Amino acid sequence: MKRVSTLFLKISVVLIGIPILALCIFLVPEIGNLAAKLLPKFAYIKYLVFIAFYASVIPFYFALYQAFKLLRYIDKNNAFSQNSVKSLEKIKYCAITISCLHILVLPLFYLFADKDDEPGVVIIGLVVPFASMVIAVFAAVLQKLLKEAIDIKSENDLTV
Numbered sequence: 001m002k003r004v005s006t007l008f009l010k011i012s013v014v015l016i017g018i019p020i021l022a023l024c025i026f027l028v029p030e031i032g033n034l035a036a037k038l039l040p041k042f043a044y045i046k047y048l049v050f051i052a053f054y055a056s057v058i059p060f061y062f063a064l065y066q067a068f069k070l071l072r073y074i075d076k077n078n079a080f081s082q083n084s085v086k087s088l089e090k091i092k093y094c095a096i097t098i099s100c101l102h103i104l105v106l107p108l109f110y111l112f113a114d115k116d117d118e119p120g121v122v123i124i125g126l127v128v129p130f131a132s133m134v135i136a137v138f139a140a141v142l143q144k145l146l147k148e149a150i151d152i153k154s155e156n157d158l159t160v
């Protein structure tokens with residue numbers, strides 16, 4: 001049963017990465033061109049959009065890789081190890097990085113909202129940073145719990 005559930009999660013990790021790759025290939029250039037059209041005074045904004053979105057993809061895929069490693073540790077019965085704690089810590093830092101990069105892009109969403117007179121665009125711009133921070137907090141909580149479980153396990157091993 002455990003192998004089936006981790007296999008399902010591994011497939012899910014891969015399937016999460018595919019749409020993000022498609023978005024990077026097809027949607028990010030369109031967003032950059034749209035930014036250049038909406039804000040012709042700031043022609044360089046197109047490149048800022050590219051840098052922000054493509055820079056946030058790097059920690060995203062690194063976090064997916066760390067999640068995949070964590071699932072391998074679970075398969076090998078090494079879930080309660082320092083390697084798992086390190087993977088969760090790296091996932092936490094990746095999520096914080098993604099959130100910070102997208103917060104830096106928020107002024108662009110404000111400019112779009114101001115140009116089109118649609119204040120809801122700013123709220124849409126807050127979705128990714130908020131989701132990333134939720135993931136970072138969740139990973140931090142799991143990391144702390146796992147550290148405590150490892151400490152308890154090592155104390156029990158020393159007691160026997």
